[in-house]
Amino acid sequence: MAQPPPAARAGTPALLTGWGRTAPSAATVVRPRTAAEVAAALEAAAARPAERRRGVVARGLGRSYGDAAQCAGGVVLDCAHLAPGHRLDPAAGTVTASAGTSLADLIAALLPHGYFPPVVPGTRNVTVGGAIAADIHGKNHHADSSFGAHVRSLRLVTPDGAERAVSPAEDPDLFWATVGGMGLTGVVTEATFGVLPVETSAMRVDTDRVPDLDSALAAMSATDDRYRYTVCWIDLLARGAALGRGVLTRAHHARADELPPARRRAPLAYAPHALAAAPPLVPPGLLNPLSVRAFNTAYYARAPRRERGRVRPLTGFFHPLDAVRGWNRLYGPRGLVQYQFAVPFGAEDELRRVVAALAAAGAPSFLTVLKRFGPGTPAPLSFPVPGWTLALDLPAEFPGLARLLRRLDERVLAAGGRIYLAKDSRADPETVHAMYPGLAAWRAVRARVDPRGVLTSDLARRLEL
């Protein structure tokens, strides 16, 4: 095989941000094509003298909102094109995929065979490696837990240059430290995980408008066990009696006999495409309390009061935002801040107070979603805990944002909850350390596999992980 030009091997300097487009930092981007090239990059970084060691982190499609896939002054391994490929094993009900495979490609490849990834988040533009590093969750967490729960084994290149096979049975400490470990225990190159058999590429969706937060919580508590997927969009700008009103959507994969007759001939047909692209330049302040209030009000009013059994394509249900390419640009040059927290069952009062605080602040979030978490995994840094999770995004230029979110952090922490590292871009180390009691155990594993501190990221530095 022809050798790439030396410049490509050496890497190219680039200014990187997360999906929120805040806090850019410069790194050398290296594009490894094989596990051996990943190992070589890690060994090269480890060989630098300690005082000049700036570290390495892997990056997939850059969908972490904050600084998890940035490494200022160091090396960022662009793993999105790492040895692409996957093998389906129908007998075992598993797929083995390269870490650089995107869920978008995986869905397109699996559906014709009647399979679907076990967990998909709100975008399909994430890689398998990223899904493991962030231990992503989806609308089915209450039923199926997080991505890590479905991983049977993975291949991990550790900073000593070794490629190891790890699984819940083989070096379970390292396996679970890697699941949700934000890429700080090694670089995942390949993973084998369970897939879900499906009959069609459609979803059968029930929709209900819920007039307030309590109705949403009650409806979700009462019926979640009957639906694989549940999500509730919340109008965060509604106050008073309408506080926390929203649109509750619950669904399962449609069976073939649930499809309209015209679609039964090709039940697994799947053709996702972006409908629009955000313009490259958006003025600041486009998403402000006024425009978001108008959107929220219209969205709530347009939703059916009660609709049963509507068959919809799965893209519209799972990934509505992927229809607008580069939607993060709508937040203008200063970007957006995602805030996602979870509080355990029993902390509903605190959840209510957080929603009230956000509504009182007039926080212009038009993508607020409430979900119910089921059992978590043994991974010490995995985000989901049994309980409730609320995710919202706010323009970074929103005045008083830092103070508002710090206040929410305190409430979440006091309620025994935590924030999601894959989305964080602004928390402080002490708060995060207190939110993740498993941190000490995770650090012990990290110290074992990376004693020289080769793997790091802006997130790891900022949060002193």
Place this chain on the structure above:
Amino acid sequence: MRNAVGAVGTVLLLGGRSEIGAAVAERLVRDGARRVVLAAREAADSTEVAAVAERLRAAGAREVHPVDFDAARPDTHAGVVAAAVALAGDLDVVVDAFGVLGEQAEFDADPAAAAEAATATYTGHVSAGLAVAARLREQGHGTLVVVSSVAGVRVRRANFVYGSAKAGLDGFAQGLADSLHGSGARVMIVRPGYVATRMSAHVSAAPFPATPGQVADAVADGLRTGAHVVWVPRVLRLVFAGMRLLPRPLWRRLPR
């Protein structure tokens, strides 16, 4: 690291006795900075520096480190930056706030003193600024906050030694900012008008005076929004747009 809302973890203050610098550092600590390095002449033995350190600890700083720094010894500046890194880690924000105002009449009578003041106000920043920039470039992130002055926007006869040094500093900072473009590091220039401090106590207040606290607020705001130039108060930007156009015979006669 700087976070998405502009808060940082570490601060290096060049000019540990500067009232404006101390106010900025205190504000950054209140916003979340945990480690501060105070660089000043004879920093370890100075009661003034100790007082600033105490103030920062009271504001919530976890570590405050004094470090010796002499603006007039450019050969030591890279060492000062390295020492700060060894103590605090990556430098998220460096506040370049040292300088002397002096009195024009005294400078007229003592050219050597004038040159010494110009060193503290201008050339010291050249060596210190370049040393900082080299570090920020290497670490791939960080902001150098340069405290310039409206005095440098158009130099007045009433304080032209100070004004010309600030003009030099301002131009240097602009050029440095451009040279850092794309490196992940950046420069933010702060142009306050008259700020009531010990240093300016002998000068009567000019129109639109500001306090060190206002400068600190403006810096924090600029870090949040990613501003390149910050005027304090903001109205001075408009005022000086006009001042720049004032005919010279009139400009010459301004009272101060």
